[in-house]
Amino acid sequence: MAGHEIIKKPLFTVDSVLFTVHEDTLKVLMVKRAQQPFQGAWGLPGGFIDIDLDQNTDMTARRKLADKTGFTPNYLEQLQVISGPDRDPRGFSVTLAYFALVAHQSVASHIDSVEMACWIPVSKLKELTTAFDHRQIIELSRQRLKQKTLYSLLPVFCLPQKFTIGQLMAVIETIIEKPLQRKSLMRRIEASEMFEISNEKISSGGRLAQLYSLKLDANIVNFERNLSI
Amino acid sequence: MAGHEIIKKPLFTVDSVLFTVHEDTLKVLMVKRAQQPFQGAWGLPGGFIDIDLDQNTDMTARRKLADKTGFTPNYLEQLQVISGPDRDPRGFSVTLAYFALVAHQSVASHIDSVEMACWIPVSKLKELTTAFDHRQIIELSRQRLKQKTLYSLLPVFCLPQKFTIGQLMAVIETIIEKPLQRKSLMRRIEASEMFEISNEKISSGGRLAQLYSLKLDANIVNFERNLSI
Incomplete structure (x- = not known):
């Protein structure tokens, strides 16, 4: 590791793919972005670590999900780190994607009250304008969920x-x-x-x-x- | 995601657990740290993303391993992200740990020439002074390797x-x-x-x-x- 050099740090975020099943449909929680970049597009709930609040990245993921759903998920695991110079217009960025599950009933009333958060059927995602590479991250998570459901x-x-x-x-x-x-x-x-x-x-x-x-x-x-x- | 707030960024590193088997012994590549923190202790080969050189974290891992071994590994996969306020004395830090495999013969001559890099039998790690939480990360990787070897x-x-x-x-x-x-x-x-x-x-x-x-x-x-x- 470099000791005293000046390091250009990449952006580091935590994003969660929260799934539920409702009315025989697999749905994912999406948030309409209030700010740039991708203002107005639909993205995954997530954001930056708050190093004063979070003890680790799991807590960042849970905190960001609780903001949107009023609830921490029943199940949460790390999916994968995705990184590159072009995925965020603000510069080189790294995101740790989590994959999470929740019962629709547990969070329904809270989500209905948050204007910017919405359960989207996974099959309808291609009809939406989505932010960053979040659509690919959801697809990776869907594959992981399907595979894990088999065993x-x-x-x-x-x-x-x-x-x-x-x-x-x-x-x-x-x-x-x-x-x-x-x-x-x-x-x-x-x-x-x-x-x-x-x-x-x-x-x-x-x-x-x-x-x-x-x-x-x-x-x-x-x-x-x-x-x- | 926060748009215009000032975010205190955590340190983000990439560390690799490179295993080989030599003389019927499972060994891991360790590097004697030349600088603080943990100067003189043994750590995993790794470091910061170079956002001008690396296209993604896989390339950071490969580049750092090539520095020490003259070789990129035969196999490399993401293991897990480990993070927290106390694992690095410089502040809140996040590391993406990779787990990698290489043939001993491919890299033996180069490693012999790098004074600070050494193959350490995994069973002897507890006798060494190790840096950060790298000993726990190696143990996680060893479990993953063992589990994957079964299937x-x-x-x-x-x-x-x-x-x-x-x-x-x-x-x-x-x-x-x-x-x-x-x-x-x-x-x-x-x-x-x-x-x-x-x-x-x-x-x-x-x-x-x-x-x-x-x-x-x-x-x-x-x-x-x-x-x-």
Whole structure:
């Protein structure tokens, strides 16, 4: 590392791709940019580290998401660093992209109250004017989510605290864009030991459906094989 | 993103954990630090982006490794971003850690000529004074390498261009710290379609061993199941 040289520092930002599933549609949280660059275009929620507030980049991501949604996401992980001289007109820039999941219900009312934040169906993104390389970052995240959904039960983080197997199945099917066998999902749910059976049932399609919830100490189990679809 | 505010920027560095296997030992490239902070301690090869030279962080990592080894690594991937107010005495710092592999033979002569760079057996790291949180970053990388070795043939990047199955097996066994069945490795080699049989053989333990090499257009295949060991 250079000791006493003067270093031209790149811009460093943290941006989050927050997904949810709502009405059988995969949606991503986008923010209409109030300032330059890309004023008026839709971008990912994110920004600069506040070195007085944040202990690390995870906290930057959570803080910026809480600003827009009133909520920190149920799941958050680093996706990738993207960098280059041309992605930001202000100069060489580096962004750490996070990928995150939340239940639509948890944040719906807050988002409705923030004029500049909106859930956009991923399939409609190409119709919007988007900022920076955020559309490519969303596509990378979508691929990661799809891939992880084949070998884990990650989509549970798009559901409310109590959910039915039918709801979990529907969310997974929306993400992988393929139908699923209920039997093979049930086997995974049991093998994962991630869930507990609630003492409540809800009415679903004329019968009572069991409600499940994530155990407090649940680890996200990665299966050795992808889901057979 | 803040538009016209004055932002206190964190330090941003790129550091690489370059592994090789030599004499049945997993080794990591360390550099004795010539300057403060941590002058005289051993650290990872890395440093600041040069925004006039580098097109992105991958190029920063490759350039810094080439400085120390005379070579760019056979394999390089992003590991993780680590950040915080206390990891660097100069202030809040963010580092993007890469994890990389190289054949010992490719870089041995150059490294011998650079006084400040040295291959250190990973098992001996605790005996050294190390800089920053670099020891933890190396441990994270070692776990990633071990995990990936269970479902891919990544350790081939620690071998010279032409190698025997025995050499590949030895490198894998060093990384996973367990013996391997030759048969199951052979099945993976065939299934991967990553290699071609060279028209050369070398003498190995009293018989002739076939030499293999990586195909030019080889993709790194991830197997659905971990190696059975």
